[in-house]
Amino acid sequence: MSDSKKILKAGLIGTGSSATNIAETIASLDIVEMVGIADVNVDGAKSLAEKYNVEYITKNYEELCKKDNIDFIIISTPHALHYKMAKCALENNKHVLTEKPITTKISHAEDLIKVAREKKLKLGVHFQCRFFGAVKKAEDMINSGVLGKILQVNVSVMWHRPHEYYDGSNWKGKWDLEGGSSLINQAIHPLDEMVHLVGEVKTLFGLMGVKYHNIETEDNTAAAFVFQNGAFGTLQTSTATKAAFPAKLTIFGVEGGLEIDGNILTYHKADGTSEVTDFTAGGQVGSAKDPKLFSLKAHSALMEDFCDAIINDRKPTVNGEEGIKSLKVVRAVYESNGEKIIHL
Amino acid sequence: MRKRLKAGIIGTGWSANNIAKAINWLKNVELEGVCNHKITTAVKFGEIYDIPFVTDDYKHLIERKCIDFVIVSLPHALHCEVTLAALESDKHVLVEKPLATNLADGNKMVNLAKEKGLNLGIYYQNRFNESTIKAKEIIDAGILGILMQANISVFLKRDPPYYKDNSWRGTWKLEGGSALINQAVHEIDLLMYLLGDIERVTGFYGTRFQNIETEDTACAAFKFQNGVFGTLQCTTAVKTPFPPTINIFGTEGAIQIQKSLVKHIKADGKSQTFKNLDFNLRDIKTAAHKSIISDFVTSIIEHKAPAVPGKEGLKALEFILGIYKSKGKSVVKL
Numbered sequence: 201m202s203d204s205k206k207i208l209k210a211g212l213i214g215t216g217s218s219a220t221n222i223a224e225t226i227a228s229l230d231i232v233e234m235v236g237i238a239d240v241n242v243d244g245a246k247s248l249a250e251k252y253n254v255e256y257i258t259k260n261y262e263e264l265c266k267k268d269n270i271d272f273i274i275i276s277t278p279h280a281l282h283y284k285m286a287k288c289a290l291e292n293n294k295h296v297l298t299e300k301p302i303t304t305k306i307s308h309a310e311d312l313i314k315v316a317r318e319k320k321l322k323l324g325v326h327f328q329c330r331f332f333g334a335v336k337k338a339e340d341m342i343n344s345g346v347l348g349k350i351l352q353v354n355v356s357v358m359w360h361r362p363h364e365y366y367d368g369s370n371w372k373g374k375w376d377l378e379g380g381s382s383l384i385n386q387a388i389h390p391l392d393e394m395v396h397l398v399g400e401v402k403t404l405f406g407l408m409g410v411k412y413h414n415i416e417t418e419d420n421t422a423a424a425f426v427f428q429n430g431a432f433g434t435l436q437t438s439t440a441t442k443a444a445f446p447a448k449l450t451i452f453g454v455e456g457g458l459e460i461d462g463n464i465l466t467y468h469k470a471d472g473t474s475e476v477t478d479f480t481a482g483g484q485v486g487s488a489k490d491p492k493l494f495s496l497k498a499h500s501a502l503m504e505d506f507c508d509a510i511i512n513d514r515k516p517t518v519n520g521e522e523g524i525k526s527l528k529v530v531r532a533v534y535e536s537n538g539e540k541i542i543h544l
Numbered sequence: 545m546r547k548r549l550k551a552g553i554i555g556t557g558w559s560a561n562n563i564a565k566a567i568n569w570l571k572n573v574e575l576e577g578v579c580n581h582k583i584t585t586a587v588k589f590g591e592i593y594d595i596p597f598v599t600d601d602y603k604h605l606i607e608r609k610c611i612d613f614v615i616v617s618l619p620h621a622l623h624c625e626v627t628l629a630a631l632e633s634d635k636h637v638l639v640e641k642p643l644a645t646n647l648a649d650g651n652k653m654v655n656l657a658k659e660k661g662l663n664l665g666i667y668y669q670n671r672f673n674e675s676t677i678k679a680k681e682i683i684d685a686g687i688l689g690i691l692m693q694a695n696i697s698v699f700l701k702r703d704p705p706y707y708k709d710n711s712w713r714g715t716w717k718l719e720g721g722s723a724l725i726n727q728a729v730h731e732i733d734l735l736m737y738l739l740g741d742i743e744r745v746t747g748f749y750g751t752r753f754q755n756i757e758t759e760d761t762a763c764a765a766f767k768f769q770n771g772v773f774g775t776l777q778c779t780t781a782v783k784t785p786f787p788p789t790i791n792i793f794g795t796e797g798a799i800q801i802q803k804s805l806v807k808h809i810k811a812d813g814k815s816q817t818f819k820n821l822d823f824n825l826r827d828i829k830t831a832a833h834k835s836i837i838s839d840f841v842t843s844i845i846e847h848k849a850p851a852v853p854g855k856e857g858l859k860a861l862e863f864i865l866g867i868y869k870s871k872g873k874s875v876v877k878l
Contacts, residue, residue, distance in 0.1 A: 405746035422773035424765035432763040434775035442811035443798035470783035
């Protein structure tokens with residue numbers, strides 16, 4: 201950090217579990233402080249503000265975006281609201297850090313990227329897993345050619361969410377608010393790691409459906425695709441299997457393979473042996489059972505990176521152009537819907 | 545004492561060795577003849593497995609009166625011609641997988657066997673694995689809940705000489721494809737045996753590493769007629785082989801099949817593993833090879849259909865040809 205005394209001021213929209221993790225992260229950092237919280241549920245805003253000693257609360261996010269003493273807005277609301285809130289913040293000359301997914305529509309994400317570029321503001325997406333030790337190590341290994349030519353990639357997120365997870369939510373399981381389910385919500389982190397580590401997807405065929413939950417979105421998806429670099433891939437997601445498996449990104453090249461399960465990296469070598477490195481020390485790892493447990497160490501790294509991008513006027517590591525990549529895969533599966541081939 | 549049948553084996557490659565070992569181990573069948581277009585190779589094979597009749601012309605083998613059935617273990621594209629000729633000579637036929645390299649050939653084989661009242665079997669020996677039987681038992685019992693997803697992964701190591709030293713492999717004309725039609729075909733057959741027919745598929749394939757004209761790597765997404773989603777990945781280009789794996793997920797549990805193992809993961813997160821203690825592809829005194837041949841022999845003796853009749857071989861073939869046709873450009877309805 202070039203100027204460690206410079207303190208940034210953040211405003212937070214939303215008070216759900218992700219927002220609480222972000223508030224906790226900010227409280228632990230010197231570089232940034234939280235000065236305002238907006239939530240339509242004013243009690244939620246009040247209790248989070250009390251816990252983290254935040255002076256300003258409002259139920260109107262536009263009010264928060266207009267406040268002069270705020271440098272950037274963090275958006276942690278139902279997926280489909282990211283767009284209008286991010287746009288409002290950018291129009292009020294605030295940098296924006298939005299939770300994943302960037303938006304629920306490609307056109308919305310492209311518009312945010314464009315507006316941020318025009319107004320010379322930072323747009324970041326909260327894909328904290330890119331800061332996992334396991335992901336960084338995988339990136340180094342792939343870039344140094346240890347795996348050889350990449351052949352096959354797979355994302356598997358076969359999880360279980362009880363019926364109450366959807367029934368008790370006013371936005372989950374709805375196309376106009378969550379914008380999808382198992383794929384856009386649960387599988388988006390390994391999908392982001394995938395496009396980050398292997399590259400963008402070129403052509404895709406996907407299937408989606410509701411097999412178990414009483415929701416209008418999907419609780420099961422499957423897809424096959426080819427990457428721009430010629431590697432092949434498949435994905436499968438579900439929130440409906442009680443036989444939960446660890447969420448996993450698998451990448452196999454001619455010379456070896458990698459499996460990333462949360463912050464644990466398994467390297468399958470050409471000689472048939474395997475090496476497991478656990479990067480979870482000092483933080484918790486995301487688990488299939490508890491969606492709330494994600495390493496706050498990675499949260500801190502992402503937040504510091506975003507603050508540094510503002511201070512030093514550079515692009516955040518996970519900027520809008522990066523954040524849209526996983527959304528493109530998600531939307532391609534939904535548009536394909538078992539009927540057509542999608543060229544991304 | 546029960547009848548002892550006489551078998552002829554056409555082809556002497558990798559698979560033929562496993563088959564010959566299995567036959568020599570079985571009591572109700574013996575090897576009467578062997579054919580390879582190179583007579584020296586046929587003679588050598590005949591000596592190893594103690595086979596009385598050796599020829600370089602398969603027609604001589606199928607004309608031999610004392611032979612009850614032949615096993616066709618040849619480059620894929622030759623299965624049809626040789627099978628049809630054997631059926632015409634009134635021999636029952638057990639043909640190696642894949643049934644053929646196109647559906648027209650496959651249908652001709654199935655139809656001729658039916659017309660002649662002869663048995664045509666397809667060599668999907670893995671259907672006889674205890675792991676397959678256990679998996680089918682778990683699925684059919686309905687304890688996995690609503691079936692949702694199935695994934696196949698077949699990552700195998702085939703060194704360049706595997707293709708280089710066998711001129712038919714790696715060619716569209718003779719092998720008719722590679723990683724899918726030769727390697728993944730076993731897991732595809734098992735998955736369709738366990739979950740039923742597939743309704744639509746799109747697949748992608750290419751040659752990433754091997755010096756061949758066919759595919760060494762492929763992937764696909766598909767939907768079964770019962771609504772279950774599936775994905776498939778295969779390659780022959782990894783240096784780190786992985787046990788071929790089939791995962792099947794239901795709302796109440798999952799099973800993972802890895803050759804000889806079946807792991808049943810239950811709704812409470814606990815799992816139970818069933819292991820075939822005697823399963824080993826290299827040791828032929830074992831379940832799968834002897835089971836499929838023994839079943840075929842019994843089917844002839846008892847005048848009934850074999851457990852894996854030729855028409856079953858049309859299913860995986862149609863699916864794989866669907867992937868080749870789709871080529872990432874269209875959704876193929878099966």
